Amino acid sequence: GENVEQHPSTLSVQEGDSAVIKCTYSDSASNYFPWYKQELGKGPQLIIDIRSNVGEKKDQRIAVTLNKTAKHFSLHITETQPEDSAVYFCAASSEEYGNKLVFGAGTILRVKS
Amino acid sequence: DVKVTQSSRYLVKRTGEKVFLECVQDMDHENMFWYRQDPGLGLRLIYFSYDVKMKEKGDIPEGYSVSREKKERFSLILESASTNQTSMYLCASSLGVNGQETQYFGPGTRLLVL
Numbered sequence: 001g002e003n004v005e006q007h008p009s010t011l012s013v014q015e016g017d018s019a020v021i022k023c024t025y026s027d028s029a030s031n032y033f034p035w036y037k038q039e040l041g042k043g044p045q046l047i048i049d050i051r052s053n054v055g056e057k058k059d060q061r062i063a064v065t066l067n068k069t070a071k072h073f074s075l076h077i078t079e080t081q082p083e084d085s086a087v088y089f090c091a092a093s094s095e096e097y098g099n100k101l102v103f104g105a106g107t108i109l110r111v112k113s
Numbered sequence: 114d115v116k117v118t119q120s121s122r123y124l125v126k127r128t129g130e131k132v133f134l135e136c137v138q139d140m141d142h143e144n145m146f147w148y149r150q151d152p153g154l155g156l157r158l159i160y161f162s163y164d165v166k167m168k169e170k171g172d173i174p175e176g177y178s179v180s181r182e183k184k185e186r187f188s189l190i191l192e193s194a195s196t197n198q199t200s201m202y203l204c205a206s207s208l209g210v211n212g213q214e215t216q217y218f219g220p221g222t223r224l225l226v227l
Binding site: 001004006009031032034036041042043044045046049051089093095099100101102103104105106 | 117144146153154155156157158161163171172203205207212213215216217218219220221
């Protein structure tokens with residue numbers, strides 16, 4: 001089955017700097033890669049996703065890149081703000097198992113002001 | 114806005130007790146999911162349901178069962194709670210049209226089994 005590895009487990013950046021979180025996956029059939037953000041005391045919430053027919057997707061200060069050959073995808077946050085402090089999870093799924101997401105272990109992002 | 118609610122935020126139970134965790138969604142979603150969240154392990158799928166009375170095992174179903182009698186409600190049951198089931202439990206739902214869709218999560222239930 002699919003296995004998703006996420007790095008780093010914790011990331012501390014200064015306000016205004018960029019943050020990058022990387023994930024690798026094992027199943028070459030995976031074609032959907034969402035990122036979820038979990039704030040303290042809340043459930044995870046989708047912030048951006050990418051499908052395998054696209055190499056990059058942007059939404060304001062966040063972007064996701066996908067390298068299908070290397071089987072890795074990354075979340076990029078620019079101009080970080082204190083409200084970006086949260087736990088971020090990457091995930092992967094294939095069409096065959098479309099409803100089933102396999103999540104990475106999570107990254108705790110701290111933005112220092 | 115999609116709203117997923119879970120019956121309890123915190124729960125303390127004794128070993129061997131039967132535990133019910135309830136989840137309700139208000140957006141007529143077809144799919145519902147139960148995950149457990151543990152530090153360093155991310156979210157792991159316990160069970161999911163794609164229709165009333167239908168269920169499928171996830172990656173870690175052992176020690177759990179589920180019930181979906183109504184479309185909006187999905188229950189997770191621990192038949193005989195054990196200390197290794199101490200965890201955060203998250204419920205989610207998704208529309209159910211094409212499979213790879215946004216999942217909307219509840220706030221979670223933190224369960225402590227003594």
